[in-house]
Every structure is written in C-alpha cells, then in structure tokens.
C-alpha cells in the first residue's frame with residue numbers, strides 16, 4: 481500500500497489528495513453509521529494518532545463539522561509533532577484539539593478511530609491503550625480508519641490492546657488483516673474506498689495475495705462441454721477407512737461427484753465393502769488390500785485423481801498407502817490422517833511428492849495437522865506459513881480455518897472469507913477434500929482447484945444456513961454452481 485501510494489504520487493496524484501479522499505471516504509461512512517432520530521445534532525469524537533492515520537481523521541473531522549455535525553477532535557501527542565500531510569490537515573481542521581484521554585469519547589454518538597493504521601509497529605500502551613479500553617467498553621459504534629488501531633493489517637493479529645470496530649473504511653484495496661482472523665471479526669463490516677490511486681499502479685506491484693473468489697479461478701473452472709463425455713470429466717478415486725470408519729470417505733466421494741467428476745470410485749478395504757456398498761449408488765466401489773492393492777487400482781490411468789486420509793488411521797500403513805498413491809502419478813489430495821501419519825517423516829512425503837514432476841498435489845491440513853508437518857512454521861502470519869509450507873512440500877497447501885488460506889509452491893496465496901460459522905461441523909473437511917479431488921479429476925490446475933473448492937464449500941454452507949451438517953454440503957453445491965454458471969459453450 482505504501483508502494484502504491486508512492487507510485488500514485490509519481491503518477492501525479494498528490495499525497496494530500498490521497499489523504500483528502502481517504503478522509504472523505506471516512507466522513508461518508510460515518511454519516512451512514514450515525515444513529516438516526518436523535519432529535520439533536522449528532523456528536524462525533526475523532527481520535528487522532530501521530531501519523532497519517534490521524535491525518536485521515538483530521539480530514540473526516542473537518543468535513544463532518546462542515547456538514548453541520550458536532551465534532552470533537554482528540555490527539556495523541558502534540559500538534560507540533562505532527563509531520564507532513566497530517567500536520568497540514570490538522571491546520572485545515574483549524575478547530576479545537578484536545579489531548580487524548582479515555583474521557584475524550586464522553587457523550588459521543590459515534591467514535592472515529594484514527595489512532596494507528598499501517599504504521600503500527602509496536603503494542604499500543606499508555607493513554608492510547610486507555611482510550612481503546614474506554615472505546616471498547618462504551619457501547620458506542622466505532623468507525624475504524626484503515627484498520628482497527630492496534631491490529632497488524634498484514635497478519636490480522638492484534639499487537640496488544642486493539643479497537644473492536646463496528647465498521648472499517650480502508651483504501652484502494654483490502655489488506656490481509658481485513659480477512660484473516662481475528663482481524664476480520666475486529667473490523668466489523670469493511671468498506672474499500674477509492675482514494676484516486678490510478679489502477680495502473682497495480683501493474684508495478686508484484687501482487688501475490690488475493691481474496692479468494694470466482695474472479696480468481698473462473699476462467700479455469702471445468703464447466704462441462706456439450707460434446708463432453710463422462711470419461712472426459714475424469715475419474716476420482718477416494719480411499720475408504722476400515723469398517724467402522726467409512727463415512728468420511730463417502731462424504732468425500734459424494735463431494736467429488738457433485739463437483740463434476742465424471743466418475744467416482746470408492747476404494748474399500750474388504751471388511752468395509754458391505755457397509756460401503758449399502759450406502760453407495762452413483763459412486764462405484766472397488767475392494768483393495770494394502771498399498772499393492774491401491775497401486776493396482778491406480779494402474780488404470782483413467783483414474784486420474786485420488787483422495788486419501790479421512791479416517792484412514794495414523795501410522796506406517798497409511799504412509800505406505802500415500803506413497804503408493806503418489807507413485808501412481810494421479811493428481812492427489814492428502815487430508816487428515818494422511819498428513820498426521822508423516823509427522824516425523826516429512827522428508828519421505830516431500831520426496832514422494834517431488835518424485836513425479838508437474839503432478840498436482842494438494843495438502844488440506846487444519847492448524848493441528850499443519851503444526852505436525854511444519855512444526856517450525858508457527859510464528860509467521862497465516863499466509864506466510866502456508867506459502868513457506870507450499871514451497872517446502874512442493875504441493876498446494878490449504879490451511880483450513882474460518883479464514884482458510886490456499887498457497888501454491890510459486891508463492892501465490894488466496895485468503896478465503898465466505899465461510900459461515902456453522903461450517904464448523906464434523907465431516908465438513910471430508911467434503912472439502914471431495915470437492916478438491918473432483919475438480920482435479922476434471923484437470924483444473926491445483927491452485928485454482930483448491931481455491932474454487934474452498935470457496936464453493938463456504939458458499940454451499942452459506943446457502944444452506946444454520947443447522948448445516950456435512951451431508952448437506954454436496955447437495956447444496958448445485959445451487960451455488962447455478963449462480964456461477966457461464967452459458968454452456
């Protein structure tokens with residue numbers, strides 16, 4: 481964003497104009513948040529910090545005052561210490577500026593948080609921390625400028641005391657911290673305001689992180705073709721656990737079929753054949769025994785994608801099954817036990833992944849499984865952790881959670897933000913594995929397939945609503961696909 485600013489100025493947009501536009505966006509949003517019908521002039525408290533976040537606050541204060549509202553400005557530090565654009569905007573406010581205290585918000589109908597933004601570089605302390613505590617306890621709506629003060633906009637993590645906003649106005653583009661948790665929850669609603677940065681500045685910035693959504697993978701989506709045939713839509717194989725552990729694989733198999741794989745087969749241990757057979761219809765069934773049995777099934781190269789891990793059991797047997805699947809050359813999705821089983825054996829897994837060039841592999845760990853496979857990648861922000869894991873493993877990594885991150889070995893990262901809280905239900909991850917292997921079977925590139933699967937998963941859950949159970953997800957995918965569909969070519 482800083483670079484975008486510099487480029488905008490180089491391209492002729494004065495930084496003061498950027499700040500003026502930023503403040504105007506804040507003022508406009510503030511007016512939307514003001515409680516109506518107070519029967520009196522609304523009172524707004526603007527809390528300004530010592531930098532340009534504060535500068536935006538001074539602009540908003542001036543515009544709201546000039547619109548006839550009652551505005552109080554409180555500043556952290558001295559006016560004389562303000563520099564550059566912020567100093568200029570404080571001068572243009574030309575009104576009373578009181579020192580920041582916890583009482584600065586007294587009687588306000590709306591609070592504008594312009595203490596810290598992109599320049600936050602340490603935990604908030606002292607009077608600023610007291611003001612944040614007062615603000616969070618006030619019950620008054622809070623509009624945050626750029627990011628809630630105290631939040632690291634890159635990681636979505638608070639550095640210390642942090643503002644809990646009802647709404648946030650940011651500029652030009654969202655920052656990872658607006659999507660990542662807990663940042664997303666602390667921001668409330670997020671509005672992106674155009675401050676006049678010429679879009680061409682993006683051409684000169686190496687963008688590596690995106691919001692996950694159809695625009696990211698729509699062109700690669702394997703819409704069925706009129707002249708198509710089921711074999712042209714790929715054949716996914718899902719490996720079932722033993723007799724008492726078969727549901728997870730069936731959820732995956734149904735997910736793969738709903739995602740459009742032409743054929744889906746469940747590979748089942750002998751002792752689970754009857755259990756599986758009794759509950760499968762369109763999904764086909766093949767018995768297998770051990771890694772040799774799995775290799776035998778995958779020797780039929782028409783089975784071009786395989787999912788294994790859910791309820792497979794943790795240990796050497798599962799490692800052998802994974803290595804057999806990876807040696808077969810099919811696109812592979814590894815989830816759950818297929819990941820945990822390589823804790824302490826990472827090198828074997830990464831070597832097996834690297835054994836066949838260009839063969840798509842997607843790992844779908846939740847946080848616990850991620851830490852078992854990448855115990856040293858704990859400190860960095862979630863996108864960075866996933867990015868490093870993808871580079872190290874040579875696979876696309878889907879680091880699951882309310883803010884799932886998808887990372888490719890080449891450094892691309894997508895952050896997902898459409899998952900409703902009720903998606904946290906048993907078996908939902910198994911269906912996600914199914915959506916992913918179903919799209920890989922249709923030869924969608926792995927980063928796009930994994931990103932699409934995650935987004936469709938969230939969208940299906942949102943479409944269903946509260947009370948969702950994992951079995952519902954595959955059956956609500958058609959409704960989501962209808963919303964996306966391109967006319968059949």
Ligand SMILES: NC(=O)C1=CN([C@@H]2O[C@H](COP(=O)(O)OP(=O)(O)OC[C@H]3O[C@@H](n4cnc5c(N)ncnc54)[C@H](O)[C@@H]3O)[C@@H](O)[C@H]2O)[C@H](O)CC1
Nearest residue numbers: 498499531532533596597598599600601602603604626651
């Ligand atoms: N294109 C844009 O996005 C534009 C953004 N603008 C706004 O500018 C801020 C970034 O401004 P900056 O001056 O770089 O930093 P801050 O105002 O966030 O921080 C100010 C200042 O605070 C000091 N500091 C950092 N952490 C702490 C702390 N915990 N306690 C005390 N002091 C702290 C640090 O030294 C900084 O100097 C961006 O967020 C937008 O709101 C432009 O207005 C328009 C273009």
Ligand SMILES: [K+]
Nearest residue numbers: 596625627629
């Ligand atoms: K802020």
